Amino acid sequence: MDAEGKFDAIVVGAGPAGTTAALTMARGGMKVALLERGEYPGAKNVFGGVLYRWPLEEIIPKFWETAPLERQIVDHRFMVMSKDSGLLLSFKVDGRGKAPYNGYTAIRAKFDKWYASKAEEAGVTLATSAVVDDIIMKDGKVVGVRAGPGIENELYADLVIAADGVNSGLAVRAGLREPPSPDQVALGVKEVVELPAEAIEARFNLRKGEGTRMETMGCTHGKMGGGFVYTNANSLSVGVVILLSHLMELKMKPYELLDEFKAHPSIEPFIEGGKAKEYSAHLIPEAGYKGVPRLYRDGMMIAGDAAYLCSYPEGTNLAMASGMLAGKAALHAKKNNDFSAKTLSVYHEMMNESYVIKEMKRKDSSHTAMLNNPRIFGLYPDLINEILADVLHVNGETKTAKHKRAKSKFRDKVGLLRALRDAYSTRGMAP
Amino acid sequence: MVNSVVCVKQVPDVAELRIDPMTHNVIREGVPSILNPDDRIGIEEAVRIKEKHGGRITVLSMGPPQAKAALFECLTMGADNAILLSDRAFAAADTLATAYTLARAIKKYRNDFDLIICGRRAIDAETGQTGIQIAEQLDIPHVAYVKNVELFPEQRKVVVKREVEDHIETIEAPLPILLGVMEGLNKPRLATLREIIRSKNKEIKVVNVVELGGDLNLYGLKGSPTWVAKVYPPPPKAGGIIKSGGTRETVTELVKILVEKKLIN
Ligand SMILES: Cc1cc2nc3c(=O)[nH]c(=O)nc-3n(C[C@H](O)[C@H](O)[C@H](O)COP(=O)(O)OP(=O)(O)OC[C@H]3O[C@@H](n4cnc5c(N)ncnc54)[C@H](O)[C@@H]3O)c2cc1C
Numbered sequence: 167m168d169a170e171g172k173f174d175a176i177v178v179g180a181g182p183a184g185t186t187a188a189l190t191m192a193r194g195g196m197k198v199a200l201l202e203r204g205e206y207p208g209a210k211n212v213f214g215g216v217l218y219r220w221p222l223e224e225i226i227p228k229f230w231e232t233a234p235l236e237r238q239i240v241d242h243r244f245m246v247m248s249k250d251s252g253l254l255l256s257f258k259v260d261g262r263g264k265a266p267y268n269g270y271t272a273i274r275a276k277f278d279k280w281y282a283s284k285a286e287e288a289g290v291t292l293a294t295s296a297v298v299d300d301i302i303m304k305d306g307k308v309v310g311v312r313a314g315p316g317i318e319n320e321l322y323a324d325l326v327i328a329a330d331g332v333n334s335g336l337a338v339r340a341g342l343r344e345p346p347s348p349d350q351v352a353l354g355v356k357e358v359v360e361l362p363a364e365a366i367e368a369r370f371n372l373r374k375g376e377g378t379r380m381e382t383m384g385c386t387h388g389k390m391g392g393g394f395v396y397t398n399a400n401s402l403s404v405g406v407v408i409l410l411s412h413l414m415e416l417k418m419k420p421y422e423l424l425d426e427f428k429a430h431p432s433i434e435p436f437i438e439g440g441k442a443k444e445y446s447a448h449l450i451p452e453a454g455y456k457g458v459p460r461l462y463r464d465g466m467m468i469a470g471d472a473a474y475l476c477s478y479p480e481g482t483n484l485a486m487a488s489g490m491l492a493g494k495a496a497l498h499a500k501k502n503n504d505f506s507a508k509t510l511s512v513y514h515e516m517m518n519e520s521y522v523i524k525e526m527k528r529k530d531s532s533h534t535a536m537l538n539n540p541r542i543f544g545l546y547p548d549l550i551n552e553i554l555a556d557v558l559h560v561n562g563e564t565k566t567a568k569h570k571r572a573k574s575k576f577r578d579k580v581g582l583l584r585a586l587r588d589a590y591s592t593r594g595m596a597p
Numbered sequence: 598m599v600n601s602v603v604c605v606k607q608v609p610d611v612a613e614l615r616i617d618p619m620t621h622n623v624i625r626e627g628v629p630s631i632l633n634p635d636d637r638i639g640i641e642e643a644v645r646i647k648e649k650h651g652g653r654i655t656v657l658s659m660g661p662p663q664a665k666a667a668l669f670e671c672l673t674m675g676a677d678n679a680i681l682l683s684d685r686a687f688a689a690a691d692t693l694a695t696a697y698t699l700a701r702a703i704k705k706y707r708n709d710f711d712l713i714i715c716g717r718r719a720i721d722a723e724t725g726q727t728g729i730q731i732a733e734q735l736d737i738p739h740v741a742y743v744k745n746v747e748l749f750p751e752q753r754k755v756v757v758k759r760e761v762e763d764h765i766e767t768i769e770a771p772l773p774i775l776l777g778v779m780e781g782l783n784k785p786r787l788a789t790l791r792e793i794i795r796s797k798n799k800e801i802k803v804v805n806v807v808e809l810g811g812d813l814n815l816y817g818l819k820g821s822p823t824w825v826a827k828v829y830p831p832p833p834k835a836g837g838i839i840k841s842g843g844t845r846e847t848v849t850e851l852v853k854i855l856v857e858k859k860l861i862n
């Protein structure tokens with residue numbers, strides 16, 4: 167910071183997006199301030215969650231050797247559940263006990279703090295307990311940020327990167343987007359349940375240090391959403407995610423949904439005897455590709471959740487990827503000493519070529535369907551469970567009769583044509 | 598110019614403290630740590646004095662390495678540098694040993710002080726003795742329960758208002774002095790963005806027992822003649838009597854009860 171309170175760039179928010187952007191710029195020789203409202207980075211941050219190796223590995227090679235990680239993910243599970251039963255699919259891979267793995271569970275309070283310390287090592291000035299409440303404009307350009315009254319709370323820079331998460335007050339202030347509407351965000355509620363490591367490994371059939379990520383559908387009363395269980399070193403993260411507008415229609419409290427999920431016969435045995443340690447709630451962008459706002463303007467770019475660049479359950483990786491590209495665009499602008507929208511448009515171009523936007527585009531086809539088709543999250547999971555329960559129940563009635571009943575149930579409740587159409591319209595959901 | 602030393606303690610947020618019903622011990626695990634509220638008032642006063650008269654503010658704390666967070670907070674409010682006295686040998690100190698440690702550090706690192714500011718009390722152990730004992734160890738005067746401070750550096754004196762039971766004393770005293778400050782003296786400021794950033798370059802010196810020197814028998818548990826026999830929550834208050842109805846009847850009833858209990862006649 168010089169005497170006038172100026173940096174080359176200011177990044178607001180020390181989550182995955184902001185820290186990556188700051189790190190990228192600092193490595194390129196820029197003087198960067200990273201402003202975080204939490205007492206420390208990650209203090210209040212919430213995710214499931216699994217941290218994927220890509221693109222973090224590109225930013226911090228061999229990060230798995232030093233980062234605070236919980237378990238390496240070798241087991242991907244998917245459960246289709248009805249009220250009292252569940253069909254579980256488990257895909258096990260990577261189980262050779264050799265790093266690096268494709269993904270790791272992590273606790274954000276630990277990881278974000280560590281990650282920001284890497285940015286500090288690269289020369290970034292990290293300020294915590296710094297709540298930014300506005301951008302400063304001059305001649306139509308963003309020239310700084312404000313964190314309270316008076317000049318001592320103003321900071322200036324050639325460039326401001328807003329990585330302040332899903333609500334992004336700054337992107338809204340800059341006119342790049344609106345505050346989220348209830349059908350653009352999902353609410354995730356999560357509980358951390360403490361269990362001994364050995365219990366976790368036994369319950370999920372894991373070797374020491376290995377982990378499971380489990381996604382479920384059919385636990386949201388037909389509304390768009392699902393549940394999850396992730397294994398940490400000594401705890402499980404158990405949660406439910408539901409589109410906010412759908413939650414409002416349901417007229418249920420989010421913790422009621424979570425309690426139902428935890429009490430489900432297919433979930434309860436995993437967490438039995440565990441001690442609830444903390445409870446948290448956080449919004450998740452669900453605006454799809456169509457919801458992604460304009461990513462830049464004169465003197466400013468936005469990255470990560472702030473730009474709705476999230477494709478649940480992938481979020482931190484997309485945030486890092488966009489943060490990295492924003493950082494690269496900043497270095498390009500610095501080289502040309504021009505931070506106008508015109509120069510910063512390289513960010514937009516690089517994003518369009520990136521996994522982030524391509525993946526969001528692919529998923530977008532299913533987005534509308536998931537939003538408006540109640541069969542997907544209710545009828546199908548129920549039907550699958552009902553048919554399986556009937557067919558697997560041995561009571562003297564022939565399987566032929568049961569198969570016949572299954573077919574007619576399927577025909578009555580859905581129909582082949584509609585099922586095919588639903589399958590096609592949700593193809594974006596494919597992993 | 599007024600050089601001050603402000604002693605601060607990092608304390609558990611007592612609002613979140615609970616007592617284990619079985620062992621009667623305070624459950625400290627998972628309780629967030631904060632800067633002792635009275636000490637925040639101490640920092641604010643020191644910064645105001647500095648703004649008016651110039652000088653240098655050193656914050657001093659004895660505690661575990663995490664106490665750096667509390668010290669950093671003081672720096673963001675405007676203190677110039679910080680010293681953390683941290684060593685296993687300092688652990689489990691009572692007020693006597695705490696005061697010995699702090700006084701020794703003040704003598705060693707800031708012997709040019711004009712003013713030492715302590716909080717009236719720390720919200721965890723709440724003895725309110727540490728400051729007074731520091732003053733005794735340094736053989737300087739002290740005033741406790743300070744609610745107003747006015748400095749006259751040229752005349753090397755201070756005029757303070759001190760709150761006691763039912764009246765306020767105005768005291769004039771020479772510098773150097775130790776003041777025990779309390780709620781109501783000022784309203785602590787919020788750190789500004791630029792001061793947070795400047796504070797990143799301010800020093801937090803960590804000092805261990807070897808560096809501090811002194812008599813090893815006077816530190817920590819060894820130097821503590823007091824010990825805690827038992828910690829227990831106060832018995833819950835019995836529910837009071839609530840009378841409702843018209844003013845006349847309830848007052849009459851109330852007077853009757855008070856007379857019965859021989860509280861009035
Ligand atoms: C329940 C749940 C489960 C999830 N599961 C996964 C998962 O398994 N895998 C995955 O990859 N992703 C997951 N996600 C998504 C992921 O958490 C986000 O996509 C990711 O955190 C976005 O990163 P970000 O840096 O853009 O924003 P954030 O992580 O939200 O960081 C924003 C930062 O900005 C700070 N900030 C905000 N406003 C201000 C301000 N005014 N001034 C200063 N600082 C400010 C915040 O304190 C925060 O540190 C999940 C999300 C939720 C809620």
Ligand SMILES: Cc1cc2nc3c(=O)[nH]c(=O)nc-3n(C[C@H](O)[C@H](O)[C@H](O)COP(=O)(O)OP(=O)(O)OC[C@H]3O[C@@H](n4cnc5c(N)ncnc54)[C@H](O)[C@@H]3O)c2cc1C
Nearest residue numbers: 604605659689691692715716718719722723724725726727
């Ligand atoms: C009988 C008794 C036994 C105790 N035994 C133990 C024990 O075994 N283990 C243990 O951990 N604790 C113990 N304590 C707590 C410990 O003695 C006190 O926390 C410590 O001595 C400070 O006293 P206080 O908290 O009452 O502070 P007060 O005297 O109420 O604090 C007044 C002011 O002194 C200053 N101050 C106090 N402590 C510090 C500090 N550490 N650094 C800088 N400034 C400070 C601050 O300005 C504070 O506002 C015991 C307390 C008592 C009363």
